[in-house]
Amino acid sequence: MARGRRPGKEAVHCEGIRMVKRIGVMTSGGDCAGLNAAIRAIVLHADAHGWEVVGIEDGTLGLYERPMRARRLHPEEFDGILLRRAGTILGTVSHGDPFAFRMPDGSVVDQSDRMIEGMRTLGIEALICIGGDGSFRILDRLCRKGGIPLVGVPKTIDNDVYGTDAAIGFNTAVEVAVEALDRLQPTAQSHDRVMVLEVMGRDAGHIAIHAAVAGGADICLIPEIPYSFDNVAAKLTAVRASGRSFSLVVVAEAVRTDKGEPVARPKPDGGIRYGGIGQWLADRIESELGIDSRVTVLGHVQRGAEPIAVDRVVASALGIHAVDLIASGRTGTVAVWSRRSVGELPLAEVVGRSRPVEPDDILVRTAAGLGIYVGETAACPAVP
Template sequence: MSKKRIGILTSGGDCAGLNAAIRAVTRRAIEGYGWEVVGIHNGTLGLISTPVDAEVLDHKTFSGTLLRQGGTFLGTTNKGDPFAYPMKDGSLKDRSAEFIEGFRELDLCGLIGVGGDGSMKILNKLCERGNIPFIGIPKTIDNDVACTEFSIGFTTAVNVAVDALDRLHPTAASHHRVMILEVMGRDAGHIALHAGIAGGADVILVPEIPYDMEKVAAKIRHIYEHEHRSHALIVVSEAVKAADGKPVMKQNDEGRFNYGGVGHVIGEQLYKMTGAETRVTVLGHVQRGGKPAMRDRVIASAFGVSAVDLLAQGKTNRMVAWQHRKVVDVALEDVVSHYNNIDVSGTLVHTARGLGICLGDE
């Protein structure tokens, strides 16, 4: 492949480690192949904007502290699907042709997209329609992208949750309370399970394992009566359903519904059933921000280098993934057709049960 220009964008929710991935793509493209890299602003919105919203990236772009910063300096979006873009009059318009035209206008020969499973589906479909060489890099604090053991941002989010548990424990012990920590994770409970094990939780509730409040209450009573401890820690994933079998959701200012509030529901139920004084902490977007953890920086860097190498090899419609302590590439059609839930018979669930942690089902 001759000298060319490639584009990179970040799409979906932000997380720590995105800037490390953009940096790796830029440095590998320039140092390894003498290519030019164009950073596209605000995800897919940058290519459907008039004029196209983008900038050329080079070594000077990363001469400061971007490697150490959370978020994405290019900006991102988790709304405005180009295939069904919401217009001011309330209608939906297919703007996929504008996305493709924006790509052509920048004179790009390939695109690297850093996103979660939803972004991968949209970007893969857009690039197939426009015959655009595309390589995906997985990122999400939820760690729910299929075919990869880790996605960018997950480790940092777990570290934030563990830090919160470390801070909640002494105040729980001081006031003889049950502290409930509600974490993000959408429909997958990876953050809750990892943080709960690392943070010494007594109860971990995740969407993949239906729970019985009587079992949770029994665990708290056991702690009080047999472990002679007057405090406890509970970690709850935001998508855990309430007693009526429905997830707890709130409507935002834009009219969309988001998960949030199940921790308070469980806290009230637990108080009524046991009399235990409960307090609830909802971490929310705190898990997305902050300085990237070491593993997120390393994996992001490895993903970025490998993504550029795949384009150089003429490969397309692939996603880089972390498997068995190395980077591999997988077909995007395999990624977008699966979802990475917790393996309920896997090692971490077995570990939690072995530690005596209640998962709400036994």
């Protein structure tokens, strides 16, 4: 009997999918809190079906390398320690596209057949990818080519995966940002300063707007909503005129200058890496308003925290549901969290779409109702 398999548990055969005995799981893209909780749920629930689980290390790179980097995951490994641990025990990368794989000499080669061969060699009959939209797009294409059923589990601190209310890691990232604001407020008050907090948010401002509301910010700038520096200045001036000598500002990393210019630097692979808008804003406030300003950039601190309870719950529920989707033959789907329940959407409906903060989002309206300047939107009243 295979190690970790419970007596009397046989592989489940369901109409629409061949009998499954071994599934693979990988984490892909950026790391975040809650990944290990999802892996744990997948392994424990798969074991209840009598299935083996193979963990693929470092996403698609684990399938490319020879010998491959993959290992059996046994239920007894997943005690309460891993449930609490940040990051991912499998490792993850945000590169390694099988269809455009960058070789050591700089050339780009299609290595999809090599990676499909890797999954077949490992005996993987279905794959669960814990990732974001980019990972789903790549793995969907790879698994379709190889005829391997795929289920996606959404994770991203940006919370911009289409169709899910919460992606794994988002709530913990917000908690880190709110804790930062809680610590910045007393020092801002002590020194009569403007404190600018730059948070992650490459394409969406979910972390920023949630943190601003929960952390009592005066200004929140996000990529989805244009803003005017004149109105930023007017808000800060109004706060001071009210008798309060300090302010808190939250800005997402992908926000552009008021001239529409990105604040970023080039990456070796040709992309760009955001970061610096907080310093640009603080410098502008000091130079034009004469108010002492400081900036704090959270960066990867938001990724590395231990998962808070809600992320452990969401990760566990999505992991269980991903296994159930394979068992029922409903593959080619993404497990989603909606209204405190699980569901699924076709991969084709999720891939290539995003979930930005809409101008009429409840959090935007809530922020505006609290008097937070959130940019030039109908929900935001005129700055006094």
